Amino acid sequence: MNKLKFIDLFAGIGGIRLGFQDKNTECVFSSEWDKFSQKTYEANFGEIPHGDITQIEAKDIPQHDILLAGFPCQPFSKIGKREGFKNATQGTLFFDVVRILDYHKPSAFLLENVTGILSDDGGKTIQVIMGALDELGYDASYEILNSAAFGLAQNRRRVIFVGFLKELNVDFQYPVGSEKKVPISDILEFGVEGYGISEHLQQAYLFKKDDGKPQVVDRNSTVQANTLVASYHKIQRITGTFVKDGSTGLRLLSKNECLKLQGFPLDFIIPVSRTQMYRQLGNSVSIPVVKAVADEMKKILREKMKECENQQLALQI
Incomplete structure (x- = not known):
């Protein structure tokens, strides 16, 4: 059976690709600006992904079976001013995503976004x-899926x-995942150097209020971490999860x-600054979530491909 061909749009560092690809799939195009x-x-x-997708013609993208995209969330403020839903996505x-799906008509797609997209613009x-x-x-x-239901020690919907x-x-x-949750203590390291938060910052900002914030975890914690966000390095007291460890x-x-x-392998290369x-990891996806969905999708597509092959053989006979 031929490999399933897919494209990876708004690819980031390749999280969706990592959860989707296997020996029976082939990535034929990627784009990330x-x-x-x-x-x-x-x-x-x-491979270096192609750049800005808005500057790439659909005809220049190879034929594919599946489109993957973690597209950015933007309000569609012009709804009602144009005819048709496809036109309403302009801008x-x-x-x-729409124009590429329209041109190539792949058999399937998988898209990912934040939950706020469901309530965006009313x-x-x-x-x-x-x-x-x-x-x-x-x-x-x-469907809204939580990473904590797929073997990760993080609440990420x-x-x-x-x-x-x-x-x-x-x-x-x-x-549907599992009801069994992995505690944050299962993935923590201890004696780690270089990630310390100064005592001054702790006193002046992180613990300036006695309101249970921020989330502080240690080797005995049974909870899941808060969602890892792209701005985690800014040490935000409301959303951040921090570890009781280190010199400070x-x-x-x-x-x-x-x-x-996020379910990435530990040998995944991060050749950029902290x-x-x-x-990058805060903007990416949880690999086991994508893999669980992808496995179901690929199973269906391979069954459909097999049905088509059988029909073609029957016609030849």
Whole structure:
């Protein structure tokens, strides 16, 4: 059976690709405009992604079976001013997903975004997205999945969109994960140097109020970490998770801990600064979540491909 070909849009450092690819798939195109993310992508996949997708013609993208994209969330403020949902996406980066799907008509797609997209612009954004995907000829659905249900020690809720061409007649069921949660203590390192938070910053900012913030964890913690965000290096007291360890008694999460929180392999190469490392991993996806969804998608597509092959053989006979 031929390999499933996919493209990787708004690729970041390749998190969705990492969760999707296996020996039976082939990435035929990738796109990412950020130069630091390109550097990390190249270090791990041996290719430099193409740049700004808005400047790339759909006809210049290779034919593919599946489109993958962690597209940025933007409000679609022009809804109601243009005819049709596809037209209503113009001026947003989601429009580039639409035009590529429209031109190539791949069998399926997998998209990822933050949960805020569901309420953005009073619910109009998600209305436009689902309407456009329907107009393009796809049975599309979405589900909020939490990384904590897929073996990771992090609470991270993200929206996953999956779609198949209507002619394939697919009723996609999302994986549900497990109720068993991995505690943050399972992935912590101790005696780590270089990630310390100064005592002055702790006293003047982090613990200036006695309100249970920020989240501080140690080897006995049974909770999951807060969502790792791109601005984690800014040491935010409301959203951050910090470790009771190091020379000052409190430190940031280490590189290995961040990799584990997102399900990346520890040999994943991060050839950029620590600030960029936090930004890139905070902007990326949780690998086990993508893999669980991708495995279901690939199973369906291979079954459909096998059905087509059998039909072709029957016609030849």
